[in-house]
Amino acid sequence: MIPLSYLLMLSAILFTIGVLGVLFKRNTIVIFMSIELMLNSANLSFVAFSRYLGNLNGQVYVFFVMVVAAAEVAIGLAIIVNMYKNFKSISADRANLLKW
Amino acid sequence: MKYVWLIVFFPFLGFLINGFFGRHFKREVVATIAACAIGLAFVCGIYTLFDLLKLPPHSRVVEVVYFDWIKAGKLSIPAGFLIDPLTMVMVLVVSGVSFLIHIYAGEYMEEDPGYVRFFVYLNLFVSMMLTLVMANNFLLMFVGWEGVGLCSYLLIGFWFEKDSASNAGKKAFIVNRVGDFGFLVGMFIIFSAFHTLNFREVFEKAPEMFTVGSTTITLATLCLFLGATGKSAQIPLYVWLPDAMEGPTPVSALIHAATMVTAGVYMMARCSVLYALAPFSLGVAGTIGALTAVFAASMALVQVDMKRVLAYSTISQIGYMVLGCGVGAFAAGIFHLMTHAFFKALLFLGAGSVSHALAGELDIRKMGGLYKKLPITHITFLSATLAISGIIPFAGFFSKDEILFETFIGHHYILYLLGIVGALMTAFYMFRLYFIAFHGESRVDPEVEKHIHEPSWRMALPLCVLGILSLIGGWIQLPFFHNLKILGGFLEPVFHHAHEIGGMEHGTEVGMWLEGALMALSLVVALMGICIAYNFYIKNPELPKRLAEKFVGLYTLLFNKYYIDELYQKIVVRPLYNLSLGLSYVVDQHIIDAAVNGTGKGMVYGSSLLRRVNTGYVQFYGLIMFIGAVVVLLVNIF
């Protein structure tokens, strides 16, 4: 079977990609997708650990996380739409009224 | 003798009554109250004297303690009075002379708007002066000491609208404070040495605890002497007295001639035991005294303001007293103090009545030939002048001569010489004054000349009384006949400790002829002075001018009083003031306060930088968070 470390490595890479996405993409939708990516990387390592430890909790947690992710997307998109209404753009760095 | 507090109380009562209700009284009433207050004090003084005389000579020391004034740990100061011959002499002189002067002032101040205020201050002064001389411990003495200083401040600045007056007052107080600083330190030393400030205890313990010439006592006495120089206008602190003439003339007569300025001498006499234990201090005192005597006299030579001349002569006369104490002849010092009180007061009052007649004129160049118009003033003034010049049989002669005599037989020949020179000058400038003012042709401007008039009895009476006193005042202490030295004998018990310690038994081992010779000498000197004066100002009046032109440098130097005031301004007052200006600007504003405000400013500046980090770009925030997270991870894992 595949050793745990591979899976963790993979999830870590996914997580990092997510992070980089969040930090360097301008489009809020994409940023949001990157966050989803991070969450999924977490799911992956959950599954991996539960497989490795041989208890099912991990897999159950994944469902929780998925639900949360879905809910987050729902809210998130709503807010992004609202942003588009107000700023006529969804580029993250346009939202720059509040500072200092 | 519980009642002695009355001596101090009566003047104080007068002070209170006039102080609170004086405004509502008529002037006569005010004057009467004031004079009576002093009179009563005088009467009490006499009564006390007789009580004292009832006692055998060597137990004539009565201490009356009234209440515990200050008490803190070891320091316990009961307030009370010490009655002994010395005190009595002072009490009588002070109350007596001031009584006369009160009468005099009653008329002299007639026109003054501040009439009430004047008598209020005057009464306060007397009560303070009496406290000073009757105190039973250093601290209470100091109360009087500063009290009289205050009154002199108030009275010098009596005409406070004149800047010169208020300046003079301030100067007097502050210079005196410098002296008081010495007095204070002296007290500290004495307290930490004896754990008491009570005169009797200190003087009893001193000989047992300390040997002659011990450092502690020397220091203490020197500090006290600094106080004396302040109060008694000796070098280096005499500068305030000439300016003090800004005050009304009776004040000058009472405070700055007869009583207050002699407080220093009294104090030295009071501490005779301590001084006897510190020969060095005595030496210093003697030297200072002699120097002052000459120095001040020299300045008096060329002054043209009547009162200023008298002021300098006062300084120089007190110089003699200090000299007397300095050579251990405390009795002589006190003797001269007494006689001086009479004739100097008289001189001032005379000057007063002259200026009274001449509508406040005091410049002797604007006088002359007054003797016809002001006979009484003239006669009395003359007697005083003779007295101060030391012409037998006037009071001044005996006292001054005794001092010089003691100086001589104490082997202080240089001091003696100075004394003689001083005597010469004294005779000269006094007669210069006398001749210019009362003889020669009148230089009074006719406007004033019309209504020159002798003062009424109220001013004349004191003049006459003092005139007589300055004639006979000296006879209570005659040379040669030791059993006739009444004053000396009376004061003996006070000073015999000092004498024992000093090992000086005066007037016995020297022969009559020496005494006689010295007397003759000083008499001759005095006469010489008079002759010179006569020669200068009556026979050929141009001489002085020519001399002045000849020695112009010396003349200006003397005329400007050696520029001492300017010197003090330059080296003491200005620098200190500038220093404080500098301190306040540099240290206070630009170091301390700047540091305080700087901290605040720094914070605000930091804030203005730090808040810039919040750029408003969400992803930048994310980045910061991420970095934070990474750091946390790294820190924790490794």
Add this chain to the structure above:
Amino acid sequence: MISGIQYLKDSVGFLPFLILVVSGLIILLGSAETARRESGRYGSGVAIVGTLLAMFSLYFLYGLKKRALFNDMLIIDNFSLFLTATILIATLVVILISRNAIAKDGAEINEYYMLLLFSSAGMILMVQSINLIMVFLALEIFSLGIYVLVGITKQKKVSTEASLKYLLLGAFAAAFFLYGLTYIYGATGTLDLIKIAKIVSEGQVTSNTYLVLGASLVLCGIAFKIALVPFHMWTPDVYEGAPTPITAYMAVGVKAAAFAVFIRVFGHALPKFNIEWNTLLWILAVLTMTVGNICALLQDSLKRLLAYSSIAHAGYIFVAIVAGSQYGYGAILYYLLVYTFMNLGAFGVVVYVENLLGQKDNIDSFKGFGFRRPVIGLCMAVFLCSLMGLPPTGGFVAKFAVFSSAIKAGYVWLVIIGVLNSAVAAYYYLKVIVVMYTRSETAVEVISPKGSIYNGIGLIISLAGTLMLGILPHKVLEIAIKAVSL
């Protein structure tokens, strides 16, 4: 496997949560009827009743011996009850001060209250949960609510921007948190805090690295919520952009919930890290206090100023975390309660002023306020003094407790930095007082002269709380300290 009966039994302990949710739903359903949509009277009414009921329900739970619910997902103990109470008070006051503050901004007024209730429910869940996944869920529940609440004034750009920022960063942080959980799970095979504690203490972890990794990420996740420097960046912007009552709500409620989790995780489940990472936490505390205070010095927007001050306060509270110990945690609970009162009070006054002068939270709009409205001015002064930490207000006792706990643990220097900080902080609070008590030359135009009664009640509650906790802190303090002994 447990029976339905058991569930019913458990749900008694679950009562506050349920009440809030139910009343939230009532609002949702009720507000379908258009007549009720305009004025928030309906929504707020229900919300108030709901919150009061929830509080009332606590009365039954108090003194109930502590027990786990829903097979060890939640727990009823004094700790959770105390914080539940805190959160409920916060909710109540926020609802009160929201009246006619929100209505003007054309927000969906009823939904507003609904979301408020749901978020509170989430927070309560969070303080009750002893299973990390539950923590995560609760976190998301109230976060989602607040994301929307922040942006509820749709037309306003700032508000939208604020919600966007909060959403993105919040989700980002949540992801870290979650990722951390996976590693803790990996290390211990469970997310049940009690089990974790047991396993860790017995040293049966599969790999310590995983544990450290997980714990660190969890730390970051929570740090975001309690706005520790450097995870604080979002705070000022979001606080400024959000509707004022919500700002207050976040400052108080979220902090309470987050600190609760922090204590549960690092105080009880993984106490060893609290010791191992001491230096780190120390630095975090100092940074948080200092940065918060320094930045606040120059703020002109009162909301932003209070935002920074809330960061600083998080720092003070964190001092007690560094100190650890039951005493310290008790101090934290107390601090949170006091902070709820004084901060809500301050924000309440800000809301009041905004109603008065339209949406101005600039400090200058307070010019002469202390003279024009003496009583409310005085209240503000009291709240600010309390935030400053002056006796005889709650703020002082709280700060005192926190610092004393640190000194007890021997962190004298930390405390010295802390007190110096509060001296610095005094400056900007004073600035507000000074402005309030300097006469304004120009007469300010007043939009609605009379403030709402609800707002008033809100202020009275917070004032009473602030003073009461300052003058007679004894009982509450004892309860707080006892509550911590899990």
Add this chain to the structure above:
Amino acid sequence: MHELNFPILSLITFFPLVGIILIAFTEREDEYLQKWIAFWTTLINFIISLPLFFYFKDTAKFQFVEKINWIPSFGISYHVGIDGISLLLVLLTTFLCPICIAACWSDIKDKVKEFLICFLFLEVSMIGVFCALDMFLFYIFWELMLIPMFLLILVWGAPARRRYAAIKFFLYTMAGSMMMLVGILVLYFYNAKVTGEYTFDLLKLMKLDLPFHLQYWLFLAFGIAFAIKVPMFPFHTWLPDAHTEAPTVGSVILAGVLLKMGTYGFVRFNLTLFPNASVYFMQLMAILAIIGIIYGAFMCLVQKDLKRLIAYSSVSHLGFVMLGVFALNMQGLSGGLIQMINHGLSTGALFLLVGMIYERRHTRLIAEFGGLAKPLPMFATLFMIVTLSSIGLPGLNGFIGEFLIMVGAFRAKWWFGVLAATGVILAAWYMLWMYQRVMFGKVTKKENLNIKDLVPREISLLVPLIVFIVWIGVHPNTFLSKMEPSIKQIVLKYEKINKKQVDMAGINILKIIKGERS
């Protein structure tokens, strides 16, 4: 004489609250009613406080003690009581307050209501500070005093720089007292560690003897707070600003009472709790005090503003007080304590007088005056008396204090006394010069010609002060005897201490600070 058996101290402390409540219910308009209420409150409070003096037994132990548990879990109790040290200060406070109210009669025009409430609140906190025997309680009153004073300066101060002054005063004091808070906590937990009892009770804390290094730090922690309050030399800059900007009443109470809190704190806490450290720091403190005396005097010479001048003179006078306190002997301490009272009376009176001419001329610049003695004879007289008392003229109160202090200082180290004595000269210089410039000479400004002399109200509020000025000068034992036992108790502590060892310990500490840990 039997013990009073009712909580008199609490009554005195909290009685002003009654006034506050009454005033709160009055109409904003009828300011006279409010002023009367305030006046009677404070006056009655003074009358109530008189029994303290008469029932006070001349012993060292605390009297009129009340103790109620307040926060038992922290060992905090409401514990009040007074001894010889605090007795007079309490009386001074209650005595000055009615005078202040009477003084503000014509001074405070707007927002009278708030003003009086502030003031009464201030009185509560001030009395509390002097009565508190529980560190926590003390700290609370200590901080409580900040806000009302801050408001007094901020709202009723002179418009020019009052914000700056107020904030400076507040932050400066607060920064200091924060350090004290830390100190208190450390002491508290140390005590707990040693005795196992958690308590802030001063009497219990006095019992434990601390290791030197702890004393060292605690002395500094407490010292900074008090030194700022006094204010001692380098920390004094807030005072002139605060005084200058504050309203008359503010200045009076600030000079009269608030500054005494610092010196009182030194005596009550530093001296009794950290004896060895006190001995170790004695020299430093004394030198700072002397610098304060002379430096303050120099500052006075160059001030152009009357209030500023008096403020700096306070720096000088409090220098004397500190010197006396740190002479650590009978004379010094009694002198210091009596001098606190003196300074309260005379400087208070000075500020009142300045306030009075300020009301007439609306300026405090010395240059604006001159020759006032002619139009204002009464004023001149009173002003002179007070001036003399503040330059320490024998027969008035100032002298007693300064003399005792200097004797004490001289016994501690001869040059302390000598240097301090120079302050006496300078004092005469700046005060008399100031007096001359204000009062003497011709009236130059025509505004000064037709200003009215004091009205009976103003005279009658100065007279009581002057009565005490004279009383203390003539018969100080009335007051000295009350404080003697308490002081003796403190001094006894110090006779046991071995200077040598203390210095050695100090040197070790310095080593440790330098990092040479052994």
